[in-house]
Amino acid sequence: MAEESKHREPQVTLLTRQGCHLCEAARQTVHRVTSELGLGFHEVDVDEHPDLKARHDTEIPVVMVNGEPKDFWQINPKRLHKILAKELGL
Structure with a gap:
């Protein structure tokens, strides 16, 4: 099995x-x-999702990877790139 096939595409949500x-x-x-990593992302308005609003109301915006919060307020591009590259096995 090739190394890259062990990793699945991370789900990125803003x-x-x-x-x-x-x-x-x-x-x-x-x-x-x-885009640099050939990925897409989904954007979700927390005000339309009471559960997300309850958890993240004061931290917006939040970037989540595979359902886990990774950064909020001012998103650090270097940190996000590192997290996603690791998820991709790069």
Whole structure:
């Protein structure tokens, strides 16, 4: 079995909300990093999901990888790249 086949594509989710001044910068950062690695991401408005809002209301935006929060407020592109590269086995 090839080494890369042991790793599955990480699921990247960006939690945002309307009117969030940090969300646009986070969106651009997550898009840039995921694009560099050939990945996509999903964006979720926490105000439409009570469970997510209850957990992350004061931390928006939040980037999650495989359902786990990895960074919030100002998303660090180097850290996100490192996390995703590790998930990909790079």
